[in-house]
Amino acid sequence: xxxxxxxxxxxxTLKLDTAKVVACAQAIGADVDLLVAGDDCSAVVDAAKQLTxxxxxxxxxxxxxxxxxxxxxxxxxxxxxxxxxxMLATASSLGKDVMPRVAALLDVAQISEVVEVVSExxxxxxxxxxxxxxxxxxxxAVKVMTVRSSAFDAVANDGNAEVVSLDGVFNSAVEFVxxxxxxxxxxxxxxxxxxxxxxxxxxxxxxxxILEQLADKLGGALGASRAAVDAGYVPNDLQVGxxxxxxxxxxxxxxxxxxAIQHLAGMKDSKVIVAINKDPEAPIFQVAxxxxxxxxxxxxxxxxxxx
Amino acid sequence: xxxxxxxxxxxDANVKVRVNADNTNVDTANLKMAINPFCEIAVEEAVRxxxxxxxxxxxxxxxxxxxxxxxxxxxxxxxADRGIHVETDDEFASLSIAKMLNAIQNQEQxxxxxxxxxxxxxxxxxxxxxxxxxxxxPQATFxxxxxxxxxxxxxxxxxxxxxxxxxxxxxxxxxxxLRLNEPRYAKLPNIMxxxxxxxxxxxxxxxxxxxxxxxxxxxxxPPAQRQAGVMVASVEELVEKLKNEAKVI
Numbered sequence: 001x002x003x004x005x006x007x008x009x010x011x012x013t014l015k016l017d018t019a020k021v022v023a024c025a026q027a028i029g030a031d032v033d034l035l036v037a038g039d040d041c042s043a044v045v046d047a048a049k050q051l052t053x054x055x056x057x058x059x060x061x062x063x064x065x066x067x068x069x070x071x072x073x074x075x076x077x078x079x080x081x082x083x084x085x086x087m088l089a090t091a092s093s094l095g096k097d098v099m100p101r102v103a104a105l106l107d108v109a110q111i112s113e114v115v116e117v118v119s120e121x122x123x124x125x126x127x128x129x130x131x132x133x134x135x136x137x138x139x140x141a142v143k144v145m146t147v148r149s150s151a152f153d154a155v156a157n158d159g160n161a162e163v164v165s166l167d168g169v170f171n172s173a174v175e176f177v178x179x180x181x182x183x184x185x186x187x188x189x190x191x192x193x194x195x196x197x198x199x200x201x202x203x204x205x206x207x208x209x210i211l212e213q214l215a216d217k218l219g220g221a222l223g224a225s226r227a228a229v230d231a232g233y234v235p236n237d238l239q240v241g242x243x244x245x246x247x248x249x250x251x252x253x254x255x256x257x258x259x260a261i262q263h264l265a266g267m268k269d270s271k272v273i274v275a276i277n278k279d280p281e282a283p284i285f286q287v288a289x290x291x292x293x294x295x296x297x298x299x300x301x302x303x304x305x306x307x
Numbered sequence: 308x309x310x311x312x313x314x315x316x317x318x319d320a321n322v323k324v325r326v327n328a329d330n331t332n333v334d335t336a337n338l339k340m341a342i343n344p345f346c347e348i349a350v351e352e353a354v355r356x357x358x359x360x361x362x363x364x365x366x367x368x369x370x371x372x373x374x375x376x377x378x379x380x381x382x383x384x385x386x387a388d389r390g391i392h393v394e395t396d397d398e399f400a401s402l403s404i405a406k407m408l409n410a411i412q413n414q415e416q417x418x419x420x421x422x423x424x425x426x427x428x429x430x431x432x433x434x435x436x437x438x439x440x441x442x443x444x445p446q447a448t449f450x451x452x453x454x455x456x457x458x459x460x461x462x463x464x465x466x467x468x469x470x471x472x473x474x475x476x477x478x479x480x481x482x483x484x485l486r487l488n489e490p491r492y493a494k495l496p497n498i499m500x501x502x503x504x505x506x507x508x509x510x511x512x513x514x515x516x517x518x519x520x521x522x523x524x525x526x527x528x529p530p531a532q533r534q535a536g537v538m539v540a541s542v543e544e545l546v547e548k549l550k551n552e553a554k555v556i
Contacts, residue, residue: 010468067471070436070446093466097448100401100436109400109521112431122525127430128324132333135525174445174475177461181469190467194555218556226485236486237468242430243485251555261323268533272553274545289536289553292545302542307556 001085002031002055006077006098007048008090010181011038011066014047016191017090019154022051024147025088026155027117031055033084034161037073039066049161060166067179068094071172074101079168081106081142086120091146091246092190099146108140115151129242130265149190150248150269182235187221189238194220194251197240197267200227201256201277201296208233210300211255217307223247223267225257241266256296259284276300308455308477309364310353311417313408313438314346314382316375317428326529333527342378345423347385348483351490352453353421354386361455362419364388368411370404372396376506383501384493390506393514401429403518405437410514412442417478419460424449424482435482445475449484 003025008015018034025032034048037060049057058080064072077087077098087102089095091113103110115133116124122137123145189195196215202208208222215222223240224233240247242265252270257263259275259282267273268287275288276299285291292299318324318333319341327334342350356362367382369375370393379390393407412420425432439446447462451470454461455477463472465484493501511518539545549556 068466069473070448074440093449093464096432097436097446100431100433101440101446103433104402104405104437104440107402109402110431110433110437111522112433118525126530127527128318128333128428129430130530131324132326132527133530134527137523137525138521139523140521172445174473177472177474179466179469179471188468236465251549251553272549272555273533273536274549285538286535287533290545290548291536291538292542293538294542299542303546306542306546 002033002083003028003086003088004080004084005032005034006087006089006095007034007036007044008092008094009036009038009041009044011041012043014044015090015188016154017092017149018048019051020149020152021088021090021147022054022155023152024114024117025086026053028086028120030085033058035060035077037065037076039063045163049163050157050159051161052156052159054159054161057161057163058166059163060168062169064169064171067176068097069172069174069176070097070101071174072170073098074105075170076166076168077102078105079170080166084142086143086145088145088147091148095146099144103144106142106144108142108144109138111136111138111143111145113148114145115148129262130268131261148246150246182237186215187219189221189223189240189245189247192221193249194218195223195240195247195249196220196253196255197223197225197257198228198233198255199225199257200231202228202233205233210304214253214300214304217304218251220249220251225260225263254284254288255300257284258282259287308362308418309366309415310356310362311412311415311420312346312349312353312365312367312382312387313420313422313434314350314367314369314378315343315423315426316340316369316371316378317343317426320344320427326527330526330528331524340374340377342381343423343426345425345483347490348485348487349421349423350382350385350387351488352483355488356455357386366391366415366417368393368408370395370399370407379506380501381493383504384498385491389504392506392508393511394508395511399518400521401431401433402437402521405434405441406516406518407511407514408434408438409441410516412438419477420480422480422482424484435480439480444478444480446480447473447475448482450481451484451486453481453487
């Protein structure tokens with residue numbers, strides 16, 4: 001039996017998350033096929049077929065799949081489910097939207113945010129905002145899962161998989177109205193090797209400019225705590241935490257972030273954590289590799305100078 | 308029009324849970340319990356739709372132990388009109404919960420089902436989507452804005468990288484994200500009034516759905532603790548360590 005991985009993309013580029021979910025599939029161990037469902041997405045297919053260890057790339061290229069409508073994508077997945085024992089997607093807004101729907105239509109449970117593969121039917125996933133890790137054994141014939149991509153290392157790009165077209169077109173009563181995506185020159189928060197995040201102590205949206213400079217100098221992404229998002233300093237898609245993005249970069253710099261449990265849940269798997277905070281009691285220092293007790297408005301400009 | 312709002316009783320968001328001694332579950336005995344924060348946002352949104360004259364009746368439903376009636380009363384104090392309690396001490400997979408909610412929706416025939424995107428205990432983020440699939444209804448997850456227009460609902464959703472707006476016919480399922488609204492506090496007179504609002508208690512069996520076990524919990528363990536590192540005295544020392552010790556810049 002084989003494993004199907006649903007590719008994560010924006011119709012133009014394949015997200016690095018997909019290469020990490022393919023790594024999770026290989027840890028389960030079986031033939032891995034990739035599904036690229038999108039609209040005018042041939043560039044994505046070209047990237048997808050190069051992922052190491054992928055057997056086939058299934059392509060459903062049609063306008064109905066262009067905006068990630070869960071109903072359309074879900075019905076497409078159900079139509080090919082008979083060939084697969086495992087169906088995996090990134091635990092992204094798309095994967096979380098579609099996969100429970102697919103599982104319900106197949107009358108199986110769904111396993112969310114898998115961080116470790118124990119065996120072909122047993123997986124580890126965080127519960128209670130990462131305060132505990134549950135090891136779950138699936139009793140269902142098909143395992144429908146979302147995968148926390150930050151827990152896996154991406155596979156390489158030296159493959160050349162066969163490309164197969166799917167002709168199923170599934171449409172629903174859901175109508176796409178509009179979409180506004182934040183445009184940024186910086187790397188994607190989930191894929192960046194360096195993340196610079198600011199908290200409520202940044203004080204204003206304007207003050208985030210110094211963190212943007214620091215992120216740019218390090219070639220990294222900008223993040224924020226929920227407090228900074230709630231205060232309106234930055235848009236909500238920059239939020240790192242249990243209810244936002246889960247990241248695990250090589251270097252995470254937390255500036256003016258106290259370290260609430262819900263924030264720590266989103267970044268504690270980073271390889272090196274730096275915390276800059278003027279409160280020596282801030283809980284962020286308990287997870288930081290390097291802590292600096294300082295006023296961020298003194299420390300960050302100096303850091304910019306020295307790096 | 309009628310709105311159905313499923314809610315869940317969970318450990319209060321401000322309480323830190325610990326894994327029990329035999330590593331089979333988290334220890335929830337004697338912890339403060341509350342209505343799941345995302346469910347509270349769903350109740351608030353239903354109440355605002357009622358205040359705007361769009362909605363005529365709000366029905367809240369919960370599946371859980373006898374004490375879960377407290378959360379139904381909380382929802383009624385915020386403005387829900389009546390409650391349905393499916394009383395059970397068992398824990399169910401999201402799919403089984405969705406099947407029970409679908410049976411209740413078949414009786415209630417609500418036009419809109421509003422529920423939290425996830426509960427903060429299991430962190431599954433599944434029930435709404437599954438209910439939509441079982442009931443053959445369209446879904447809008449992670450809502451940050453909900454507008455009812457005639458027989459349709461227009462929902463703005465928080466997606467990775469931005470916002471997406473979808474329009475769909477009702478009945479529909481909407482799951483709430485953090486920024487949809489800020490729930491009000493219940494006023495004392497409303498808390499008193501909520502005690503007299505109708506609340507039906509039913510059994511799982513009475514819903515007539517076939518449920519099965521989908522998974523075993525093999526174990527529950529605490530996550531690896533990260534060791535605190537060192538405090539550095541200056542920015543210069545920090546940069547030196549990042550360059551030469553951690554080698555990340």
